């Protein structure tokens with residue numbers, strides 16, 4: 610009998626990968642990472658995760674920002690991680706230097722006095738926090754985007770993200786979204802700040818809101834007061850307080866389904882339908898002290914309460 614060798618040979622050929630079919634509807638959005646050349650491996654690791662969990666199906670562009678020029682090696686190593694468009698840009702000096710109203714000797718003294726708290730001694734950390742608080746969305750390469758999703762070197766995304774968080778923001782008129790230890794910001798009617806804040810190392814922001822009049826006035830006021838240099842104000846509380854004061858509750862969103870790790874905290878959903886897409890351990894979710902902020906946020910915004918793993922054990 611006749612043996613169809615052609616058929617046999619064909620069946621063992623490894624099929625060519627199909628070109629990805631990108632969704633037809635996408636937001637005008639980008640990932641943004643502030644990063645130093647020496648953190649190239651952490652940067653690649655974060656991009657690998659973002660690509661695997663989400664962006665290989667969407668190919669949103671990436672923007673990398675640095676106070677120094679990126680080296681050719683950095684660009685080469687990072688470019689291999691995704692086919693999406695990548696822009697490497699330097700931060701203009703006026704966004705990463707002392708404004709004229711700052712007394713640099715006083716700032717140095719403040720750093721010395723704070724040398725025992727985390728990053729208290731660091732000058733660059735202060736420029737970084739000020740930059741992320743006010744200027745990141747104003748960089749000329751960012752002006753074209755309506756939304757940005759901030760990523761950092763070495764962060765981990767542990768759940769498949771099979772929806773588009775940018776489009777979720779757009780379609781539901783959300784202006785600020787964040788993953789981890791959530792707020793709200795005062796326990797005594799605004800007398801004092803209770804230290805609750807959104808963890809801004811993962812945030813998705815409507816950049817038009819951040820470039821807008823209210824946020825800009827808020828940031829300029831803080832900047833004028835000198836606290837970015839005489840204290841060690843972080844961008845997370847700045848963004849959180851702005852979101853809490855300037856946005857209606859309905860415009861702030863907590864993506865509980867996005868499993869996320871930035872040393873030392875995890876967000877890992879315990880709900881069975883969410884957990885099915887994740888490889889993280891919900892027992893390692895951020896501790897209850899911090900959860901108090903999340904619980905408070907969910908109560909205030911009418912969200913479902915957090916589920917703890919032991920509540921699900923049968």
Ligand code: GDP
Pocket residue numbers: 642643644645648674675676677733734737760761762810
């Ligand atoms: P932490 O999350 O508060 O511990 O601070 P990180 O060291 O992670 O810094 C926050 C973000 O700013 C990360 O994306 C860093 O890559 C970036 N970053 C911090 N300091 C500098 C700096 O001096 N230059 C640049 N280009 N990026 C920085």
Ligand code: MN
Pocket residue numbers: 761810871
């Ligand atoms: Mn970090």
